[in-house]
Amino acid sequence: MTDDGRLDRLSGMLKRRGFILPAFEIHGGAKGLYDFGPVGGRMHSKINQFWRDHWLKLGNVVEISCPTVTPYAVLEASGHVGEFSDFMTQCLNCEEASRADTLLEAHHPNPDALKMEELQALLFETLPPCPACGAQTWSEVSAQNLMFNTMIGAGESGRPGFLRPETAQGMFTSFNALFRHFRERLPFGGMQVGKGYRNEIAPRQGMIRLREFNMAELEYFMDPESEQHEDLSPWANTPIQLLEREKEPTIITLPEAFQNGIIHHATLARFLGITYDFLVAVGIDPQRLRFRQHEENEMAHYAEDCWDAEIEGSYGWIECVGIAHRGCYDLLQHEEATGKTLRARREFAEPRVTTIDAWTINGATAGPAFKAQAGLVKDAVEALPKATTFPTTVTLANGDSVEVGEEHVKANQKTISESGEWYTPHVLEPAFGIDRIIWHVLDHAYTETKKNGEDYTLMRLKETVAPVDYAVLPLFEKDGMGDLAWTIHQRLCQTSGLVSMYDASGSIGRRYARADEIGVPTCITVDHQTLEDGTVTVRDRDTTDQTRVHMDQLL
RNA sequence: GCGAGCGUAGUGUAGUGGUUAUCACCGGGCGUUGCCAACGCCUGAACCCGGGUUCGAGUCCCGGCGCUCGCACCA
Incomplete structure (x- = not known):
């Protein structure tokens, strides 16, 4: 980190200009919750849309949208009720709360794996001393879940539920509908862009750890017995930084990494490539992007293998995408819990x-x-x-x-x-933390420079994510320049997929600076000459080059 | 969750019990034949919330909320 206050200046700008702001701030704010503001809102939706378009190119995936409110049973089957819980106990002497499994580490090889009743029994049997006061009296063990609890329905008829901690479960519970949709032919995928919720004990680091966050996930179902033929040639000339478990970092292309056995699965290798392309296309600096394989003990309860895309920014290397091989875990879990069949059929030769x-x-x-x-x-x-x-x-x-x-x-x-025969498909899951990606896009685009000896900041955002596509600036709002500029602005806004910003206040230099600061790629200036011949000044953000173009040829 | 520090216009800040709450950038309006935060005139905007001490609280005390850091925790 070469900070010297850059992070503070960046965060201040993002708030001042309306990219991201603490949510509900007039009521005192709420930890771990952020707004995308007037500028960030469109950036957020553009990046989501770009993600959809990017993965739909696979040709055998569909988008679905499932509720965020999820019945208890679904998340019990998925393992989240168990895995997302910390079992707490309280010292009856000093009231210090401790994690039961941590207290019992001396008495059990792997207390983390114990169920609540087992922890309770072992705790009362061994009576470990309180780390705070040394007393050996403990309250009953209680589960503190990291998911948001809620009741579905009121009063007597209410049933317990949670806000979903990931979008993935919707794809699993919808498996049979997906299977029919794809004419019972694998591989295929279901994907979803939406909110997830985790009641983090201590949200930190701004946008990095949130309590409500945007995620985009694909569940790609495959027959584990049929070899996956994947074309990795698009990445044959793209060296990528890989950190294999327990190995030194290497820089290698994906086809080579697959041939060398660093990445065991062809589709996994391809998904790494597609993920790489996505991140670079939205503006992540390839030099500050790497893929790291999870350690055995680091993997989530469901994963067989997992590679994270990590991006380096103001908070160090942060995992922003997880590409997990979930095996057949999820479908089997939901089968077992419901008695329904969640399988695909393979015909014998x-x-x-x-x-x-x-x-x-x-x-x-x-x-x-x-x-x-x-x-x-x-x-x-x-x-x-x-x-x-x-x-x-x-x-x-x-x-x-x-x-x-x-x-x-x-x-x-x-x-x-x-x-x-019928079999349980395996699942490959690319899971994107959209907020973390947006943060790093902003971080990498934020440029501090000098202009005529003055500090100058601009956002070098790619057009794929820029929150405003054009700024239309009348030199003055008189002699018809303002009206003409407004007409051009209207014409741009009525073009599907484009957003223009009209700005007539302050000097022209100031308006260029304001546009640069939020990353508007192109400014269009209407001046006296426009009134005579219909040409406008088109000014490029990154080079500040200006060209005269007729207003009818803007698009 | 524990400990420490902090919380004043949009941003950054000054303010050690009595000020019309400081300054800068900023925002808005008008002017400017004017093209990279230029200039002139006018103008806008703040003491996180609640309680207490006091004749009087931005300032002292308590609680809450939020932010930062350390420890703990962490798909």
Whole structure:
């Protein structure tokens, strides 16, 4: 960090000009909550839209939108109720609150993995001393969840729920609708852009750790048994900084990283590439971007492998995108919790034919003979070889031995043909923290320079994210210059996808400076000559070059 | 969550119990044949919230909220 106050000046400007501001400030503010202001609002929506367009290029993904209010059961199934909880206990002597698992580290190899009841039992059994006062008396263990609690419905009929901590669960719970939409053909993806909520104990670092945040996630469902053929050639000439787990950082292209086995999965490698392209396109400096593989003990409860895109800015290297291989964890969890099937079907190249030629029980006689054990007897008999002669003694799964006579069995001859099978797809999840990305786009675009010996700041924002596309400036609001400028401004604003800003106050230099400060790429100035020949001055933000263009040729 | 520091116009600030609350940038209006925060005139805007001490509180005390830092925590 080479700060010397840059971060303070940047934050001040972002607030002053209306990019991002503390939310609800007139009421005293609220920690971890921010507004995108008059300037930041459009930047936020442009970046979201650019993200959608970028990933929709895959051609086999769709966007969905799910509620943020989520029933308890959904997040219990996903593991968030368990994983997002800290189990707290309070010292009865000094009232200091401690985490139960931390207190029990001396008494258990991995207390973090214990359930609340187990922690409770172990705590009361071992009575560790309070780190604050040394007393050994503890309150009951209580779960403190990092998700926002709410009630869905009022009073007696209310059911517990949470605000979602991630958008991902919506894609999993909608799996069957996605599966039908894609004509039951994998791979495909569902994606979602929206809000997520985490009731952080200590939000810090401005936009980096928020309690309500914007995320954009893709869940990409794949058949784990079919090889993923991915074209990595678009990144053949793009060296990227990779930090493999327990290895030294390397700079390598994605095709090479995949061939060398640094990245194990072709689709994962491709998603790293698509992510890289996105971040660079919105204005992240490639020199301050890297991908880091998670340590084994760092990965979330669901992940098999995970690479983060980390961006360097005023707060150091910050993870802004997580690209996780979630395996089949989520779909299995929701299957188990609901009893519904969340699977895809793969057809075999050839039908698999199994021929059975052995024994099974004769229900009419074996049933009355073995009663409750009949099921176990059936399993045991069907496991016997064809050459078995009856009567014989078989050992059941429960350890009992029974005598099975000829009258209890019959020959079992059948042919089973299976044309395919149902399986649980694997999931690759690129998850983008939009606010963190916006922060770093702003951070990287913020440029402090000198102009005629004076401090000068400008935002070198790319057109993909610039909050205002054009500023239209009449030199003076007289002799018709103001009216003409207003007409041009209106014409620009009526063009889909464009936003123009009309500014007539202050000197022309001041207005260029104001436009530069919020990153307007192009200024259009109407002067006396415009009244005569219809040409305007088009001025470029980064070079300050001016050219005269006829007003009808602006677009 | 604990500890420390801080909280005054949009921004940065001055202000050690009595001021019409300081200064600068800033914002707005008008003028300017004028093109990179130029200039002139006019003008706008603040003591985080609540309680207490006091004749009197921006200033002292208590609580809350927020910000920063350290510790703890952290998809």
